[in-house]
Amino acid sequence: MQPQTVVVLPGDKLPLSPSSSQSALTLGPGIYCNPQTHEIIPTQAGIAHITHPKPHRTQLYVDYDSKRYIPCVGDLVIGCIVGTQGGDSYRVSLSNFSNDVSLPYMAFPNASKKNRPTLVKGDLVYAKVASAEKELEATLECLDPGFGILEDGMVLDCPLRFARMLLFEGDDKQKKEGTSSLLRLLARHTKFEIAIGINGKIWIKCDTVSDTLACYRIVLECCKSPVSQYDSIVKRHFKEVAKVVEE
């Protein structure tokens, strides 16, 4: 069966083929199953993707844009330590005016009761969402290498879809090279480190502050621009920064 993509609005009837009613359904973001009638409807406006990764298995989700992040298990996020709680976990803010999440002291590599992590209020962490029950506050973990404190650099806020695009574009083998290669374009001009949080936060760090600033401005502008303009945006900003440095 072919994957389907249709534009849907909240409450629309989903174009599910009758055969898919027999297959196992996996519901993704933007899809709601009424617990009383077992009706499946979209709750977000966007592009519905209906795929069949295996026979007798159907996946459904709506690709919609938003700026408000809701934690889901397995997400990679950038958070800011805002305090401690109860002597066994940090409180972490993933986005402004949202509920804080918790990051237990034991969710660090080599952590023990005596050996505590040394993060302080205001530190940035790159972490993975370990649990996200809707009735409870979510918890993070920093267990694998690569997670943990992000030192120096700059953080910017972006729409969630842009963050997803940046993080997952490499995974999509079918896409042609150069179509969404903002990172590749940046790499032509400077060395940089980047951490992408699905919660709409991007952290960038270069060797020099001027390069960091250029990258910051580029990513900020690219959030609102079509992919075709990325090349010119990157060139323009690096040129501007170079001019300032010369002066």
Place this chain on the structure above:
Amino acid sequence: MLSNRYICGHGTKLLDYKYNGMSIKALTATLLGDVSVEEVKEGTQDDESESNGEETEKDKEIDNDSNNEETPTDSKIDRIVKTVKVSVIQETKSSKKSLVDDNFANNLPKEGDIVLTRVTRISLQRANVEILAVENANVPVDSGVGSNGSGIVAAGGGSGAATFSVSQVSSDLGETFRGLIRSQDVRATERDRVKIMDCFKPGDIVRAQVLSLGDGTNYYLTTARNDLGVVFARAANGAGGLMYATDWQTMTVPSTGLTEKRKCAKPL
């Protein structure tokens, strides 16, 4: 030798009176209603249960002859002291006012009481609840639903019907008494491995016992007993159908067959 000792029950108070230059201590009614007496100590055979009419003052005089000498004639016969509890029961049926069955204000939750609560929020360590009703200890004589008119069948099942004092305050305004069930107090076994998520959900009606009055903010409650736990719950946090306990940690929606995990009170 037979003598009675009267102690204060619900709705009475021991007060000091001055009369003829003497100080007299007397049981005094503090509520409007019928006087009832009940013997508290077991062992004696005949009890002369006197239920007087309405009295406002000086119900009975305490006989404070505890310093009497033992009867010198026969040492075999000990003094028999019957302890009688005197209390005032509010008669709501007779009064025209539409009072609720057993006023909540005169039956506030105290240590050991069974209460019905609603879960307001949960976290990893505790479940916050609000107290909706206190289960009354005094079951009517015939323990029937008909005897007190608005009897509610005991939530925890068992025989007969318990009565409840229903709180009349608004939960929207946060006027209800709040309680707290810590994860250690959820069940009696494996106390340190309790996951609150698998025991309670917001909106569940939980039957619990008061452990202590706690601070001014929260009562401390426990459900570590077979007949305590979730008694009413809906699936999907209230969006789904009514669930029934199928075993002590599973609840099922009959129409869809969906199951959720809870710490259930013992089913009927």
